[in-house]
Amino acid sequence: MTESETAVSRPESNETLTADTLVVGGGIAGMTVAIETSEVGKKAVLLEREPSIGGRVASMNMYFPKLCPPACGMEINLRRIRSNPNIEILTLSEVETISGSPGNFSVTVRVNPRYVNARCTACGDCEKVCEIERENVRNEGLDKTRAIYLPHLMAYPPIYVVDPEYAKDDRMKKCVEACQYNAIDLEMKPKTVTVNAKAIVWATGWKPYDATKIDNLGFGQYKNVITSLMMERMASVDGPTDGKITRPSDGKDITRIGFVQCAGSRDENHLPYCSAVCCLASMKHATYVRERYPEAEIHLFYIDVRSPGKLEDFYNRVQDDEKIFFHRGKVGRITENPENNNLILEAENTLTGNISKTEVDMAVLATGLVPNTLDNPPPIDTEFDEFGFMNANGTNGIIGCGTVIRPFDVAASVQDATGATLKALNVGTGR
Numbered sequence: 001m002t003e004s005e006t007a008v009s010r011p012e013s014n015e016t017l018t019a020d021t022l023v024v025g026g027g028i029a030g031m032t033v034a035i036e037t038s039e040v041g042k043k044a045v046l047l048e049r050e051p052s053i054g055g056r057v058a059s060m061n062m063y064f065p066k067l068c069p070p071a072c073g074m075e076i077n078l079r080r081i082r083s084n085p086n087i088e089i090l091t092l093s094e095v096e097t098i099s100g101s102p103g104n105f106s107v108t109v110r111v112n113p114r115y116v117n118a119r120c121t122a123c124g125d126c127e128k129v130c131e132i133e134r135e136n137v138r139n140e141g142l143d144k145t146r147a148i149y150l151p152h153l154m155a156y157p158p159i160y161v162v163d164p165e166y167a168k169d170d171r172m173k174k175c176v177e178a179c180q181y182n183a184i185d186l187e188m189k190p191k192t193v194t195v196n197a198k199a200i201v202w203a204t205g206w207k208p209y210d211a212t213k214i215d216n217l218g219f220g221q222y223k224n225v226i227t228s229l230m231m232e233r234m235a236s237v238d239g240p241t242d243g244k245i246t247r248p249s250d251g252k253d254i255t256r257i258g259f260v261q262c263a264g265s266r267d268e269n270h271l272p273y274c275s276a277v278c279c280l281a282s283m284k285h286a287t288y289v290r291e292r293y294p295e296a297e298i299h300l301f302y303i304d305v306r307s308p309g310k311l312e313d314f315y316n317r318v319q320d321d322e323k324i325f326f327h328r329g330k331v332g333r334i335t336e337n338p339e340n341n342n343l344i345l346e347a348e349n350t351l352t353g354n355i356s357k358t359e360v361d362m363a364v365l366a367t368g369l370v371p372n373t374l375d376n377p378p379p380i381d382t383e384f385d386e387f388g389f390m391n392a393n394g395t396n397g398i399i400g401c402g403t404v405i406r407p408f409d410v411a412a413s414v415q416d417a418t419g420a421t422l423k424a425l426n427v428g429t430g431r
């Protein structure tokens with residue numbers, strides 16, 4: 001499929017696009033707003049800063065509570081997007097300025113170069129000859145990609161991209177020569193376009209709390225302490241270990257694993273709030289380990305388990321598993337046994353005050369969600385709560401949506417997106 005057959009647009013510099021709703025952020029929340037806006041016959045422009053849409057969900061191995069692969073849900077959404085003439089997608093794009101007011105916004109957008117044009121067929125010939133390697137951010141730095149790469153197998157648009165750091169590197173010329181479609185253009189320049197929109201929905205999502213800041217839990221110090229997102233990528237068949245969950249220090253199988261809940265969350269020194277999804281994510285990860293290592297012991301340390309509403313059923317199912325042990329206790333310290341690189345988890349039972357020590361092969365830190373608006377807010381006066389989450393209905397008229405307003409699971413993000421779609425469509429109608 002070529003770019004021209006997709007909803008993805010490469011407008012000319014200084015071009016002006018018009019939309020009923022401009023959606024900033026192409027994760028599950030932003031995609032939902034764009035789809036629902038377009039399916040009632042209104043025009044949406046969906047803007048994503050990465051080379052492909054899908055957000056964090058596209059990096060998950062399975063979804064709780066049903067434990068199905070996110071590819072299914074994503075594929076349905078992508079089909080709705082592909083067949084819809086009312087959605088225009090700008091990837092590698094970021095908002096620079098916002099002026100005007102609800103009903104009449106004018107937004108300037110920087111569209112960064114992909115260095116690969118619409119003729120790309122994703123054949124991969126360029127990647128095979130590329131000599132330059134770069135850290136694979138999608139795989140949490142656990143492996144590398146070439147400097148020209150397809151973001152992932154389900155990437156939309158299905159088009160290669162060049163890491164801008166290497167676009168001017170002479171070694172990239174080999175890739176240009178290898179492309180029989182003449183699709184690589186290392187001279188591409190950034191463009192500025194204007195989007196005139198009645199409403200703006202801001203859905204730029206979340207990032208994980210930086211685990212290196214939690215110095216008592218050994219991340220960055222001990223190889224076998226990983227984060228929940230690393231676990232998610234290790235378990236994925238298209239991840240850095242082809243789906244194998246093994247110890248980073250020596251590649252050994254898992255016999256005892258520890259999950260550390262509230263790693264930095266509900267903690268005045270780090271994130272004072274609960275991120276709502278971490279308990280369920282760790283229980284999901286416990287099922288990944290269980291599936292691969294039926295004999296392994298799984299120890300999950302919690303302050304109290306948060307599994308709201310129907311998600312309690314998932315918690316009950318996991319609790320019934322005889323190899324999964326729930327320990328009431330906040331892990332205060334992780335140290336390493338230098339003889340075998342095992343980890344010792346010291347936890348204090350929050351009810352009795354008793355301290356326990358548990359030795360495991362590997363520990364997974366369930367770090368919380370930080371809104372991306374914290375270091376990349378909309379370029380207009382915006383209201384935030386004390387933790388940096390956006391006010392969904394701020395006085396600037398921009399509608400916050402999904403995990404920029406509060407930690408949400410996917411189902412709640414989608415519900416919130418439906419609400420944001422309606423709010424946006426009502427802008428200027430007096431409703």
Ligand SMILES: Cc1cc2nc3c(=O)[nH]c(=O)nc-3n(C[C@H](O)[C@H](O)[C@H](O)COP(=O)(O)OP(=O)(O)OC[C@H]3O[C@@H](n4cnc5c(N)ncnc54)[C@H](O)[C@@H]3O)c2cc1C
Nearest residue numbers: 025027028029049055056063064204205206402403409410
């Ligand atoms: C370890 C872990 C496991 C999880 N597992 C599950 C699960 O199994 N089931 C479940 O229901 N939920 C799960 N979640 C929660 C799930 O990840 C979120 O509900 C979901 O990602 C929210 O989608 P979103 O669109 O709000 O944000 P995101 O997924 O973060 O998407 C935001 C998008 O905006 C883009 N963006 C960011 N900044 C800008 C900008 N300035 N301009 C343009 N674009 C921008 C990003 O690149 C991204 O594409 C899990 C969370 C964690 C931490």
